[in-house]
Amino acid sequence: MLSLVAFPIAAYLTSAAGQAVPYYNPRLTGGSMLTFQNEPINIIVSALSSPEALTDRGLVNYGNALGYGDDCLGIHLGGPQAANLGDGNSWVNQTQMMREDYGSTPIGTCLETLIGGNHYRVFRQNGTLANSGALFLAASKEDPITEQHNIVPDGYNVGRDQVVSEATSGVVSFSGVDYTTTVEWVTGLLPPGVEGEGNGINHNISIDGRTAVFTITASTVDSGINCKGSSLCGTLSVASCDAAKAKIVNTTIYRTDGDAPATGVCSGHCGLFVQGTNCRYDGYTMVEAYDEIRAGSCQKCGSKRYLDGCEITMNYVSSC
Numbered sequence: 653m654l655s656l657v658a659f660p661i662a663a664y665l666t667s668a669a670g671q672a673v674p675y676y677n678p679r680l681t682g683g684s685m686l687t688f689q690n691e692p693i694n695i696i697v698s699a700l701s702s703p704e705a706l707t708d709r710g711l712v713n714y715g716n717a718l719g720y721g722d723d724c725l726g727i728h729l730g731g732p733q734a735a736n737l738g739d740g741n742s743w744v745n746q747t748q749m750m751r752e753d754y755g756s757t758p759i760g761t762c763l764e765t766l767i768g769g770n771h772y773r774v775f776r777q778n779g780t781l782a783n784s785g786a787l788f789l790a791a792s793k794e795d796p797i798t799e800q801h802n803i804v805p806d807g808y809n810v811g812r813d814q815v816v817s818e819a820t821s822g823v824v825s826f827s828g829v830d831y832t833t834t835v836e837w838v839t840g841l842l843p844p845g846v847e848g849e850g851n852g853i854n855h856n857i858s859i860d861g862r863t864a865v866f867t868i869t870a871s872t873v874d875s876g877i878n879c880k881g882s883s884l885c886g887t888l889s890v891a892s893c894d895a896a897k898a899k900i901v902n903t904t905i906y907r908t909d910g911d912a913p914a915t916g917v918c919s920g921h922c923g924l925f926v927q928g929t930n931c932r933y934d935g936y937t938m939v940e941a942y943d944e945i946r947a948g949s950c951q952k953c954g955s956k957r958y959l960d961g962c963e964i965t966m967n968y969v970s971s972c
């Protein structure tokens with residue numbers, strides 16, 4: 653489905669007064685759909701998506717659900733790019749870089765640099781001149797590092813299309829959040845071909861000029877707390893459970909899938925861990941589950957259940 657979305661200036665002014673819009677066309681207010689480095693911004697996450705998909709944590713979690721990791725353990729490969737989204741903030745460096753995660757652990761994102769792969773940079777349109785809250789993504793597919801980390805032939809269209817196919821493959825989930833994505837294709841935002849906006853597209857790679865606009869619906873499948881646990885739960889000290897909680901790293905992925913599962917943390921005899929098949933949660937969610945289990949009627953042991961078969965559990969463990 654092709655459609656041209658253009659917001660007349662009147663609508664833009666009205667919307668700037670607080671009405672929700674999917675995004676503003678940066679080019680109407682002096683911005684660009686190309687990064688400063690002349691790479692196309694070829695995906696927009698509509699501001700009409702569920703709010704939790706648009707936060708910093710939400711955009712990483714959504715990327716995780718699509719199979720992307722938060723760059724390479726903080727080792728940023730290549731410099732950041734900048735975008736001017738016409739929102740009055742002028743050129744702003746990317747908020748996030750998400751890389752295809754081939755491996756079963758977060759370190760897998762580093763492998764992308766060896767074998768090539770897909771990635772996208774994220775920019776947020778939130779300046780006062782065009783404060784939509786939409787996310788603008790520049791997706792592309794790269795060659796292996798042995799080939800200078802360059803974009804592959806047709807790598808902008810190919811990179812975008814790969815993210816689109818991952819996003820629309822059905823319901824994807826991470827950290828107990830289910831995401832459904834619909835896509836609308838928009839022309840007229842990006843100039844097709846290799847001309848860019850006068851400076852030429854980076855690497856002289858032609859683009860088809862289409863932008864994929866995602867509307868993401870996020871829902872948390874939470875089937876509640878139970879207080880089940882070992883018969884030895886009564887012997888646990890709350891202090892040891894708190895000490896286990898303190899070991900959680902918010903940005904670490906605790907998981908039961910893959911070759912090297914890191915299912916959780918423990919201290920003394922208190923364990924806090926993920927249970928189920930192919931379950932993956934970030935540390936933030938582990939901490940929140942701990943707090944909810946403790947805030948509920950459970951004394952010490954208990955579980956928070958999310959997706960079918962996945963739960964975060966606090967229980968007595970024989971050894972740490």
Ligand SMILES: *[C@@H]1O[C@H](CO)[C@@H](O)[C@H](O)[C@H]1NC(C)=O
Pocket residue numbers: 731732745
């Ligand atoms: C943007 O990134 C460049 C390159 O790393 C850096 O020199 C510059 O200070 C950054 N700008 C801001 C505002 O952080």
Ligand SMILES: *[C@@H]1O[C@H](CO)[C@@H](O)[C@H](O)[C@H]1NC(C)=O
Pocket residue numbers: 747776778779
């Ligand atoms: C706008 O988004 C940027 C990038 O995510 C963020 O650093 C900044 O705090 C946001 N500004 C406001 C006013 O929310």
Ligand SMILES: *[C@@H]1O[C@H](CO)[C@@H](O)[C@H](O)[C@H]1NC(C)=O
Pocket residue numbers: 846856858
């Ligand atoms: C850029 O690509 C166009 C066609 O895609 C080609 O005609 C032109 O020669 C290329 N320019 C350079 C500098 O490679």
Ligand SMILES: *[C@@H]1O[C@H](CO)[C@@H](O)[C@H](O)[C@H]1NC(C)=O
Pocket residue numbers: 902935936937939940
């Ligand atoms: C870790 O995540 C929890 C839950 O969202 C939050 O309360 C806590 O402040 C975070 N800790 C750090 C160090 O950011």
